[in-house]
Structure formats: structure tokens, C-alpha cells
Amino acid sequence: MAELKLTGVDKSYGATQVLRGIDLEIERGELIVFVGPSGCGKSTLLRMIAGLEKISGGTLEIGGVRMNDVPPAQRGIAMVFQSYALYPHMTVRENMAFALEIAKVPKSERMAKVDRAADMLQLTPYLDRLPKALSGGQRQRVAIGRAIVRDPEVYLFDEPLSNLDAALRVATRIEIAQLKERMPEATMIYVTHDQVEAMTLASRIVVLADRGIAQVGTPLELYETPRNEFVARFIGSPSMNLLPGTIARAGATTEVALAGGGRATVAIATEPGSEGREVNLGVRPEDLSPAPEGTPALYSGEVDYTEALGEVTLLYFVAEPGAGQGVIAKFPGIHRGLRRRQVALTAPPEKLHLFADGQSLRAA
Template sequence: MADLILKDVVKSYGDVNVLNDINLDIKTGELIVFVGPSGCGKSTLLRMIAGLEKITDGTLSIDGEPMNDVPPAQRGIAMVFQSYALYPHMTVRENMAFALRIAGKSKDEIDSAVNAAADKLQLTDYLDRLPKALSGGQRQRVAIGRAIVRDPKVYLFDEPLSNLDAALRVATRIEIAQLKEQMPDSTMIYVTHDQVEAMTLASRIVVLANKGIAQVGSPLELYERPRSTFVAQFIGSPAMNLLAGKIVGTGEVTTLELSDGAGRITSNYPSTEADMGAEVEVGIRPEDMVPTDGPDYAFAGTVDITEALGEVTQLYFTTPSASEDTDTVIAKLHGIHRGLRGQQVTLTAAPDKVHVFKDGVSLHYR
């Protein structure tokens, strides 16, 4: 439906700077997800795109047209909010038709648009009900339907599932994914604090931190090749383990010695002679750690706590070998493992699963 470009965008409230140097090129048909910690500015950025917040500096364009000074109603954007914001005295049909009636559309145009949206969202049987007769997930679908009937250039979603319980979040997330499949040319921007939503819905994820963009990439790119320790720990659950170490062998394969004599391990991240002896953080995701009896290992410790989840068993270790950011190492073993609490366990990881960060930046991106 539309290309959207943010160039050198800045947002300040008086002397307080919130966002800096936001540069982003969103292509037609993408579903872009903004994620980041609370207060990082992801909802503020969405509201600037919508025209609900003024851009302090920089430019926003849609299909090549500058939008900085264009009123929200004229930007060709529809927004779905965290709260459903439905009119309680109107039926589902009337709620979905309201914006079109205000725009002066004919009855036939309105009926056609509402019926088509209701069919996409499986709301046809509920068109004559009031919002109070619907579940939370159905109400959110009505809010999405209200956006669809307007046929906007860009859809904006501001944490639309956060008011739903866990089961409804999963069901509605699947429905949004199916909706995107039915509307492949629609450009959508979605804000969430839930990384599962981000990983399962996004064409690309934009991770926001420290008043700017920390990394942009496909979900698997961010998971497999995080640019920084921040992204490495923000994407993935449980968070990536960061272990203090140093480089003791360089080349296409880097040899790492973990602090406090924890062990020695290799990584496929290349290093140079200049890196020899450098203090680094060695990153290994909990799900990539496996028990070993071999001489090379990343970590050895006594299991403090186990969580038996059926499909996986999570082991928690408290260790002085962990980085300054955490004193816990977590291993996520496939299947059921009984009787490990209080036991000594030695763990390793394949070289292609061992990340190396120097001064907080991945060696892969130097």
C-alpha cells in the first residue's frame, strides 16, 4: 500500500531529548515491529508517524510525500490502540461503519466495506451485537475491523494485545498473522513489549534503546546475529548468558578462556592478532548449552534451581564467572532431566553458537 521513510527524525520535549537520529525505510507490504524496554520511545515513535506527536526535527514521508505538517486524518493512516475504544451504544456494524459515515460514504460503500472486513475477521455473526456482548479478543477484532474499512495506506498497532489474557493473546496474535496473509500489500507497524509477538509477526524488528535504534533485522537475524550485548539479551527468553573471558587464540576461529578458570571454548567469530588477550563477553543462549564430559567447556557449576517444564528442563546456576550484568547462568536442556538440583554440571556449546562481544559490540559486526 505504501512506502514509509523516517530520515534523521528527532523528538524532544523542551530540553528533554527522547529520540535521536531515527532512520528507517519501511517497504510496502512489510510488517515492522518496534520493541524495546519501557520508556525507550517506541509508542512515541508510532504516535509521530500517526501525527499525534509533532516531529521535532527530521522528515517523515509516505509514498514520497512529506508528512510532517499533514494532519493525522489526511495521512492515510489507521491506528489500533491498546484500549478498544469502541462506542458502547453502537453495534459492531455501527462501530466499524462510523468513520465511513463521517466521511460521507454511501450506504452501499459502507455495507460493502464492513461486510468484507467482518468476513476477514470472522465477525459476520456478531455484526448486530453490542460491544458488551463480546469477548476481549472479539472487541479487539472489531477495533482492527474499524481500521480495515478505511482502507488506509499504513496500519499502526499500539500494543493491541496487552489487555488480553494469555490464551486470548495467543489466539488473537495468530488471527493478526492470518489477517496479514490475506492483505499482503498492506504496510503495518506494530508496537509491543512482548518479544514472542515480535518474533512471530514481524517481517523485520526494530529494537529501540538509548534514544535510538539499536538494531534492525529479521527476527532470526536478531536472534542469531545480535549486534550488541543489549540486543543479545533483549531478544530471546531466557536471555543470553554473558560470561566474562578473554581471547587466547585468534583467526577464523577464536579461542576463548573463561574467567575464574571456568573453561575454554572456541567460537566461529573471527578475530585478529590485535584482539589477542582482549577481555570480552562470551555469549551463549541457554537453549544452546549442552552437558559435556570433554576437556573444552564454557561453564561448570552446581545447579541451584531446576524448572521441569516437560518439553525442556531449565537449570539455574549462581556463579562469580557471570558478567557484571548478571550473576545467574541458565541452561535450557531439551526434554526431562531428573535429579540435577545440587549436582555439578559441565556445559559447552557448538562454535557457531558462541557469540563474542568486545566493548559491548559483536565481533561479527566490526
């Protein structure tokens, strides 16, 4: 039985529907990450699971029990918010123990749970400090510890790292990953807009778009086999290039004639008779490389701008009329002197994607 199950879940505010037909099963021990553009409903969905938002339609079950009308405190969940929400006049120990004190848990048991959580989160030296004496990352760990001591069925994280600076985000992300390893049976749902967090933390990622679920899968499944153009462009940075064209030859492999004049052989089977069908060819910037001289190029254009990042160089190409938006290539290492030069690009057939009417032909 799934630890948490959503069946046909809807959410509306008056006449405005925010989420519709959400079907999702989360198994015990998974770390599920909700991602999507701003306004897609990921935090709303999390808050419905927590009981902080009313479900407009459908069913939520936790541990096989229907939870639609169960108060938040009785759902067996603990939530870590974007803001730390610590009591400034209480020590770390008192903050972590407060919910247990309210629940009238005996003091000896409270302290044992706090000590265990503090050890797990490397907070033991700070137990007698006030929040103002902690760094942002330490405060967020206290907020996580406050959830751990409650020993919930499900942990909910609502963009917990967004208030931290870049270096602290990396460190705290690693700490959360290590925490999950130490708690293999814990079920966690994590909301973020940060792709790196999603790709590095998740057992599975739920991509939300257009009031529903665009795709559910492991991080590498979403990266390697996106089901549609939205997921293809949303997962990966820079996002996938989409080049318009038509099928020139169908079969076990497919040859595509691109609107910009290039041609590409794609390791995707298409049905005989598909010739002439309009498609978009998808290629990730990191899969593009310079085409050897004298070989057909997938794309050729003038480099409009470059960004030298040290480990990689990003090349931005001028968009040509009728050829879609400008192409971005990501070359490993440092490449100087390419701006305003014509560069021809190619990519391995197995790294290319085909989309028709927004849907992947690989999954067809």
C-alpha cells in the same frame, strides 16, 4: 520508493530528548514491529507517525509525501489502540462503519466495506451485537475491522493484545498473522513489548534503545546475529548468557579463556595480535548442553535452582566471583535431581558469540 520513510527524526519534551536520529525505511507490504524496554520511545515513535505527537526534528514521509505538518486524518493511516475504544451503544456494524459515515461515504459502499472486513475477521455472526456481548478478542477484532474499512496506506497497532489474557493473546496473534497474509499489500507497524509477538509476526523488527535504533533486521537475523550486547540479551527468553574472558588465541577461529576457568573455541575470526583483549562470550541457554566426561567445559558450576516446564528444564547456576552473572541453561525435556549438583556445560563453536566494548565481533 519506500512506503514510509523516517530521516533523522528526533523527539524532545522540553530539555528531555526521547528519540534522536531515527532513520528507517519501511517498504509497502511489510509488517514492522517496534520492540524495546519500557520508556524506549516505541509508542512515541508510532504516535509521531500517526500525527498524535509532534516531530521535534527530521522528516516523516508517507508515499513520498512529507507528513510532518499534515493532520492525522489526512495522513492515510489507521490506528488500533491498546484499548478497544468501541462505542458501547453502537452495534459492531455501526462501530465499524462510523468513520465512513462521518466521511459521508454512501451507505451502500459503507455496508459493502463493513461486510468485507467482517468476513475477513470472522465477525459476520456478530454484526448486530453490542460490544458488551463480545469477548475481549472479538472486541479487538472489531477495532481492527474499523481500521480495515478505511483502507489506509499504513496500519498502526499500539500494543493491541496487551489487555487480553494469555490464551486470547495467542489466538488473536494468529488471527493478525492470518489477516496479514490475506492483505499482502498492506503496510503495518506494530508496537509490542512481547517478544513472541515480535518474532512470530514481523517481516522485520526494529529494536529501540538508548533513544535510538539498536538494530533492524528479520527476527532470525536478530536472534542469530545480534549486532550488540543489548540486542543479544533483549531478543530471546531466557536472555543470552554473557561470560567475561580474554582472547587466548586469535585467527580464523578464536579461543577464549573465560574468567570462571572455562575455555571455548568460537567460530568467529579475530585479527592476529588480539590476544589478551577483554571480551564477553555470548551463549544462548538453549545452545548449552552437558559436556561429555573428559572433554573441556565451557562452563562448570553448581545448579542453584531448576524449573521443570515439561517441554524444557531451566537450570540456574550460582554466580561465581569474577565470572559475571549466573548462567542459565535450557535443556530439552525433563531433567530431575540436578539441583545442588555440579554440571559441566559446552556449546557448538558456531553457536557462540563474541562481544568487545558492547559490539559484536561477528559483524566487525
